[in-house]
Amino acid sequence: MENLLSSWCSTVKSLPQNYVFPEDERPGKQIVPIFKNCPVIDLEKAVSGDRNNVIQQILQACQDSGFFQVINHRVCEDLIDDTMEIIKEFFNMPNEDKASLYSLDPHKSCRLYTSSFDYAREPIHLWRDSLKHPCHPLDKFVDLWPQKPSKYRDVVGKYTVEVRNLSLKLLEMICEGLKLKSGYFGDELTGIQMLTLNHYPPCPDPSLAMGISKHRDPNIITVLYQGNMCGLQVLKDGQWFMVETFPNAFVVNLGQQLKVISNGKFESAEHRAVTNSKEARYTIASFINPRNDAFIEPAKELLEKDDCCPLYRAFSYREFHDAFEEHRGEGEATLEVFKIKG
Template identity: 35%
Template sequence: MEIINESSTPVQTLAQSNTPKVPPQYIQPPQLRPNNHHKPPLSLSNIPLIDLSLSSDSLLTQLSSACRHWGAFHVLNHGVSTDLLDQMRAVGSSFFEDLDASQKLMYKCDQNSPASEGYGSRMLVSENDDVVLDWRDYFDHHTFPISRRNPSRWPHYPPNYRNVVEEYSEQMKMLAQKLMAMISESLGLPSSCIEDAVGEFYQNITVSYYPPCPQPELTLGLQSHSDMGAVTLLIQDDVGGLEVLNDDKWITVQPLSDAIVVILADQTEVITNGEYRSAIHRAVTNSNRARLSVATFHDPAKTRRISPAPELVAKSRPRYQEVLYGDFVKSWYTKGPEGKRNLDALLL
């Protein structure tokens, strides 16, 4: 794989050109198109919803079930104000919708480095021409450790953008730590188990913008994948488009304005020795409205070695080999995600 030239046209610009058809490089193969999968009735369509104010026993029971069977769930009463969630959505939307193309390009990503900070449309393409692109633009912020944080690289508009991102970053980190402690306890492990295994958080905040698409039945906003780190915390606007794979069915994650979506990532599956699962998810597009989501990733350092928790290995054989996280990231970016193939490569 190689980094695509960021001088290529942003997806938002393509959408604004009113083209009646998407360019060929955005058309998914027939078996991956969103309408080619059975979906349950809308009334049955959502991930679990967990109230973090519940009593300890009930909360841990619900967490265990959601982590074991889904790998993704909504949380309420999470301690982050709805006002801050709304502000984060608002500043992200302002960047994409209120700045012109030349202003956004002032913050473009480094085209020679994967997952570099800034504005872009796509990180990777195959050395061949057969890779399918996502119908998405994004802005990625490096927020933790503090040594990586450089707000001068973030948008200057609206005026409160940088302050909102900094406050949001702090709140998401505290929530991730709280959730990791509870998830550890739900497995009968010490509350610090998962966080100790992950080590210092490397946190990125990615605002994704999915413009209206003239042929949503042929495209994906984000291809099917599981996240590579430890835990992802996500909010979305009222448009919706996030889907989670469960029992071979794509389940729509209905937007809840005051809830946060928790998505377990691959290193948590390794640490829990497969007891808990990372969630395969994707984003679909629509023809009428732009969609915005904000994903906050909490990952280990690339020098961190990740392996199943000793307490769990003592009860049964290890299911995953130890991995240097930097090697896992390199594999993810060179081979592409394609569901869980990078995690499956660690299976013993």
């Protein structure tokens, strides 16, 4: 527990050297502009008779950057607020109440940790604490979750179910837009759901530190709630942009499996999280992943419709994730492993 960032960070006035990133990887002091071109898509319009237009907006966002935000998504606003309050309460509990969850073992199912999955081997640490655990099916995993705060399992459980339903609804619209068979994103491709709760304490020097290093997500789709505090940045056309916050909006980020399935039509953008010196920031990320033994490849229906050759060979998700960890989240380097040459 002595490694847990929140247990000691308020006592230091300067950034420890093992949290200082190299100059070409740190955010520096430059002002990052707001990502004004990040689409904000009103999902209620898909219910009120304009479904095709909403689907086209989603497809365009998937092609342009792989990043968009959704509003009027029908995830209960009170539930979102309650979940964020529970998350804050969890991270601010005394260390003794969190000690049983802390682990350096990346294979532990429900795990509290500092920095990344590989704290012991990394030369520089991220300025964040995280709690990560599986959450689907709920009844299989909920007993592994924190017992404190007392409402954690009830509130977070309801949240994960609603956000999963939203994720599957988005994937079904993507499926419809690409003219794939209904149910293409079935249990093999979406059977694993992981929740990661992030706590970024105030940082002595945000220009030198990183909350999360730049990376592309290896999964199918990520749905993030970032509250009302900016910190998420996306790389677009070689420039970093800050992802704006909107009340009760979710940021949707395509994982690299969708880039493969779409045969390169969709983007999976590099993104990162930065820190600030004044306030703690909390985020809730839900990751929809394929099962480890699921095989991923460009959708055959899409290849036939477009009369084109596949850009990527078929692979298992376990194989992809091993390559992702080997390349430490470097998205393009990971994809290169699976590209068909020539």
